[in-house]
Amino acid sequence: MTVTHPVGAEEVAIRSGPPSPPPDRPSATDRWTRLTRPLPALLLVGLLTAGWQLMAETSGSALIPGLGEIADNLAEITVSGALWENVQVTLVRVGLGFAVAFVVSVAAGIAMGRSAWLRRFLEPAVLIGLATPGLVKALLCVIWFGVSLLNPILTVALAAAPALTINVAQGVRAVDPALGEMAHIYRFDALTRLRYVWIPAIVPDLFTGARLGIAMAWKVIVLVEIFGLADGVGYQLNLEFSQHNVAGVLAWTIAFALVMAIIEYGLLQTAERRAVRWRRVAAR
Template identity: 85%
Template sequence: MTVTHPVGAEEVVLGGGRSPAPPDRPPATGTAARLTRPLPALLLVGLLAAGWQLMAHTSDSALIPGLGDIARNLADITTSGALGENVRVTLTRVTLGFAAAFVVSVAAGIAMGRSEWLRRFLEPAVLIGLATPGLVKALLCVIWFGVSLVNPVLTVALAAAPALTINIAQGVRAVDPALGEMAHVYRLDALTRLRYLWLPAIVPDLFTGARLGIAMAWKVIVLVEIFGLADGVGYQLNLEFSQHNVAGVLAWTVAFALVMAAIEYGLLQTLERRAVRWRRVALR
């Protein structure tokens, strides 16, 4: 008598009678896990701060101020209100520019991923955008648009759009063609396909492109504010530099880094966890 064992649905799908690999374990969500999650990043920051303080102490140079001088400058710009006002101005410019880049990039990326002809048509523009230094974009926008709001918004859009577009296009090309055929069979309109097919499928690529785009946006907005504007974090950096206040330059730099960290850990990672929550649920 031959002894057999029941074959699960997962084995049928995978073929070969082999059991499927265990799914990725969802990240721990307990209180202890939430408290210990930032420890590696805090350890790195602590090591960098200790290394800087050691370098400042051994060099004894005004060009390398200690952590105390930087902290005093940071406290001064915070209590005076300069930090909040200039960060608000810079964030507004970055938000408007990135929003414009996002709309254009989603449309262009999906088009490039769906059509080979459009990919070949738009790819040179995307590659040129990636290869052009942010300094060149900032200078040209300052020359063409002066101190108007169009200047920083367009510069940020030009800096963020290429990385976002190419990541979205790659994500669309990786989508299972059967999903597109199903949408065609059921005659789904373009808006329904965008909402229920393309956007959920390209979420990881979308967030990867968003991170690269925002990183480029931060770099060029500082250059624009240094060269052609009279407010913002970049303008304050240039002002401290003109006064030979290295501690002030570093204080604004630290404040800028804290804002970027808050956006990454407080906004982008939170949105990404919620956007891909259905994937983790499906793996359980």
């Protein structure tokens, strides 16, 4: 007769080794990586700042103001409320224009990725849009639409759409054909395919195109506000330039760059990490 005895929890733990941490809990290495991730960028900013101050002190030129003078101008526009007022106006214009570009580019990019005929039909227009300088787009929209809200919206859309369209089309072409066959077998309608098949599959390309499109949008919106509008960051830059205030121009430029950095690192990268989280989980 065989005699057995129950196995205790301690014995099971000893045999199986120490319990592994939950897969969703970040390890100490991951936490340290997250904490030190901004250090290279901060180091670059520090070096550029120190280099500028050294150049300002050695040159002694009014065209190269020191950090103190720039900081005074930045504090002045912040305290007066002009900074947030004009940045908000510019952000609204960029947001509306990019929303238009996003809708058009996703539709056109998916169409180009799915149909060779449509790709050959739309590709010349996309390439022309990429090759046309932002200054030309800004000037034409100012001439055609004047100071209306349609002017900056269309300019931003024309600037952001080409890069976004190309990335979406490339992402769609790289999608596994089995996904399309599955959608056809289950008879998904167009909206269901877009929501559950194409958009999740092209998320990395979508964010890459969005970064390029927003970068183009920042450039042209400043030009539009300089040439044809009476408010916004571009208008304030032009105003400081007309008064030969180099420190004021640099103060508005730094403020605008900080806003762009917040959008890139605080919004876009965070949204991208959350959007592709399912890919990392599936790869485990």
